[in-house]
Amino acid sequence: MNRKILGREAVQEALDVSLQRDKDVILIGQGVPDATQTYGTTAGLVDKYGTDRVYEMPLSESAMAGVMLGASLVGARPVMTFARLEFFLLAIDPIINQAAKWCYMFNAQTHVPMTLRLIIGRGWGQGAQHSQSLHSWFAHIPGLKVVLPATPYDLKGLLIASIEDPNPVIFIEHRWLHYNHGHVPEGYYKTPLGIPNLIRKGDKATVVSSGYMTIESIKAVNNLNKQGIEVDLIDLRTLSPLDDTIILESVKKTGNLVVCDHASLTGGFSSEIITRVCEKSFGSLKNSPIRISLPDSPTPTTRGLANYFYPTVKHIENAVKSLLGIKTEDPFKDIKPTDKLDIPDQSFKGPF
Amino acid sequence: MNRKILGREAVQEALDVSLQRDKDVILIGQGVPDATQTYGTTAGLVDKYGTDRVYEMPLSESAMAGVMLGASLVGARPVMTFARLEFFLLAIDPIINQAAKWCYMFNAQTHVPMTLRLIIGRGWGQGAQHSQSLHSWFAHIPGLKVVLPATPYDLKGLLIASIEDPNPVIFIEHRWLHYNHGHVPEGYYKTPLGIPNLIRKGDKATVVSSGYMTIESIKAVNNLNKQGIEVDLIDLRTLSPLDDTIILESVKKTGNLVVCDHASLTGGFSSEIITRVCEKSFGSLKNSPIRISLPDSPTPTTRGLANYFYPTVKHIENAVKSLLGIKTEDPFKDIKPTDKLDIPDQSFKGPF
């Protein structure tokens, strides 16, 4: 019963289950039906469901997002994949100006049940144009749901829920999650959108995290546990909608808050979390909250710099400790420019 | 010496002065040289500087932003105007993926001195696709400067500084600012980027505001003054860069914080301000901070709803009062759906 599979397999299963259950579901994206199978996440699907369910598309991101919006108005439930979030930035008009607003503007006479899988790159020289994390952009747009899975379980459960949702959903898939193992039930199940997940329990601090940062946070919290420091670890799972009750309750208990976000610091979603705590539960914080995020810089390509760009497990540990008054060292202290930290897993050998 | 002119005239003067002083400055945008003169902000400029300084452009926002990026690499200082921010959303790739990153990616061997004027619509049925405020998006992007002028003085001074800046600058121009009168010196001057402006002084609360909300905040603070309540009013002027010293000092003094932002609540820039106060000056807040913003909803077209969509001067007054423990009423209480609140000024008679 404790079947463990890879993140990429969990995504594939979610797509498979969705295609199976609902004949209106269609997949589309560059490479979705081809031999690269979008990093394995679409393996076997075109063979199983055929070319009128699983589509390749031309390098026309803007038109194709519009086409899928149109298709969704008259019955289709498209799942579009963008192999990098950056390619989706060519399709901002059809999604931000259009899809997010059609239900509202036309007073629910029409609606847009489409899911956009945006894959975030990291490592192996992805550089500034293949690694951006812009979930806070999407969470700022009324009418969009924004999902950031972390565990293989949620990659599957949240993707199924996203596809079933009658609204446009931005599903942010960090590439390194594909390499992560975890428990995933077979068959159909859903992780409901909007409800954060309390992954670990403790009373010393509240660590709020999302997406790939949750994987790092789990490691950090495990390390802390070994040192006798128990904390609440809350995985947001979705940024919009977001029921923040569990966060507020946790901070009331712990008084300490660390928010981890895989995105540029300024204007990132962590500030939304911190602000909500201040607004709704003023006085519960005993210390300054801490944001862990990427620096306000484009992503450098060379690992010589990327090694110092991405926050590490140590950063999270240190943040908690510093809130508890425990002295810490520079988390990058032991990292050398030559270290090969730019891969998710030893199995990864490039080139993309 | 206290020459008062309209916001739109201040913008026109900034463009005029910039074209005059630097022959590399060029203007481009749909309608920039035509009879509509971008709401008067480009009046007379094509006649004065000619068609190789002031350009019309086809409805090709994406390519044209790329073209201007290219031109800026080899000597031009383009000022591009988008009559609505939404039209700029077709040009996200050349600005977000490209312009913001060229200096960094190419290690300062190349840079992009271009200014993008994005005009935000409001009122007279602009609706969901002509009224979005997305400055928090741009402030989240490393490599972009983000400017939100409020007063006519700063419309001119900040626009000149933006054009002189050697980096890509997003200059957010709320349409209603064009109708606002204020003191504006003749000739050349600059408002430096990055330094907020303390507009009013007081010790009861800190009101932080930007762009058009500053105009509303000034009225609110004036009303509060009449009631004997004195507050600090800080106009951000730029979101990036942003020296927050003055904000931190003010909150230390007042203990109360209201942040006004003309954008959707969730993920808006107000949360960045509140978070910085918590991080850098923990304990200085005596009460929960308050965000005043637009609701998390697309903009309705009919004034019957738009009247209840935009926060008013009363909202700002009430927020300060509530922090001081003064009872307040629903700020929309006296507003009727039929009220004609959807114009900046009595001179405005539509149609756009």
Place this chain on the structure above:
Amino acid sequence: MSFMKDKGLADLSLKKEVNSPLQKKMFFDILRIRRIEEEISRQYSDQEMRCPVHLSIGQEAIGVGVSANLKPGDYVMSGHRSHAHYLACGGNLDKFIAELYGKETGCTNGLGGSMHLIDKSAGFLGSVPIIGSTISIATGLAFETKRRKKSNVTVVYFGDSATEEGVFYESLNFAKSLNLPILYVCENNEMSVETPFSKRRHQQQKIVDIANSFNIESLCSDGQICEGVYGNAKYLIEGIRCGEGPKFIELMTTKLVEHCGPKIIGMESEGVCDPLTYYKEKLLNDKIIIQKDIDVYEMDIQEEIKKAFDKAKKAKFPSRDKLKANIFYKGEK
């Protein structure tokens, strides 16, 4: 008088037959749309229709000529200048006028306004003002109808400026690659706000030639002669219904109004063909209609219009709870 003749463009329509009931219907449709928009123009200065309006006056023959070929189940989309398209395909008048007044009885209950029309029962699935956006969205309607092996056709209208947007070309390419059942209708009034066509394109470029180079059968013809529009659209739409894939038509036209707003520009300018006057004279000459028919119809229309405006003015604004009611869709699948 006719663009087509001026420019020496082929007129396939001459080969098509129209019968007198159809001629009358099309004439009355043009007349009706004209009178409706004239009334909007007249009442706009009361400052109660508080939204931008892009009137179709001068361009009505296009929507009417094309729509005469549509069947129930077909889809239509448009852009900022969509009044004629909405009305020509049967969009509800009362809901349209109420929408301009921002009332809860409007076709989007006031949420959208003039630039966001919809009438699903007429197959009009939406118009939005971001130039070019509905070109790809409508292509998606055609994509899904083809995928479902349905036989309906999609028509999307857009102005000449929309052909400067990349999404136009991207859509043509995709539509052709899957042979989607869609008719792209470009209303070329040679203007984008205040900018003439010649400032946005090299003079030797023709939109129709570019569309043709995508191997999409494409015609360019006069948009002021309703029967010509009808005939050309019929030819193309019949092809589409036979599974020939996407088609394109560029219709040369003139807008007899300012870009946005109520001002009607004189119909008498030299060289301008008013599709209404032209058709009226033709049908009277050809004895298809007599003046009395027109007079009766004019009275009916005035009555209909008056009622629509009266109802719109009396209607309520949407209730305040509508402000956040439909940000997300809550219905079941």
Place this chain on the structure above:
Amino acid sequence: MSFMKDKGLADLSLKKEVNSPLQKKMFFDILRIRRIEEEISRQYSDQEMRCPVHLSIGQEAIGVGVSANLKPGDYVMSGHRSHAHYLACGGNLDKFIAELYGKETGCTNGLGGSMHLIDKSAGFLGSVPIIGSTISIATGLAFETKRRKKSNVTVVYFGDSATEEGVFYESLNFAKSLNLPILYVCENNEMSVETPFSKRRHQQQKIVDIANSFNIESLCSDGQICEGVYGNAKYLIEGIRCGEGPKFIELMTTKLVEHCGPKIIGMESEGVCDPLTYYKEKLLNDKIIIQKDIDVYEMDIQEEIKKAFDKAKKAKFPSRDKLKANIFYKGEK
């Protein structure tokens, strides 16, 4: 063997003359680029060039043939598959190899990697991997040179898939409307990652026809025959230098490598023309070169390459303060 002949495309190049120094130079350039990339391919498995690489092997004749027409002051831009373009126009080899290793001596000091090359002294103003982006940016270079009344030409290279992006059409339209001095070079290897051309376009569409329909003089020819590329590019670039405005060329080619990564695919597949083998045989046959010249040159190249790799491996990574050094430009105007 040649695409052009297979497809019956016009070969203007036959009318152009090349002299033997130029022939040698072009051949040696192709050979040099080939050997450099082969070395990258060989060393990639050491896992020290930790960035994606899109090798140009098989497509070198294009960059070389085009570059032979460029003069100092001309500009070049490219996309993800830009090694050959960078090297052919004179981009520095040491900085290129160091860039692949992410070192501070790289052409962007390690900040960019393989997909972000630049060498301003060679006129190579940048490459970026978002498909289509440099098409408009390069159009901007041409815009500004024309505005400044300078005489230099801009060349931008892109793959067949880039012609599916709307920005391609938008750029063509704008370039033509202002008659900008730019040559658009489409390397059509009929592949986008794993997707053949036929799945992305209707079979009857030809990129060159579409470009032509914008009234931009456009050629399609064989990209594997360097002299043909040279001749056609010469014809077009001379026209551009004479003020004739933008031109377009589609060059049919074959990539002899996997889409991304080090794997070289056999040169011997049927019907495939390797531009290096082809040119070598031709020049030997025509007695323009002798094998000994080639042998000497091969040795020189190997030496140059070895040095470049050695230096790159020995060089340092950029210092940690570079992480935030150039987010904003701080220089004066």
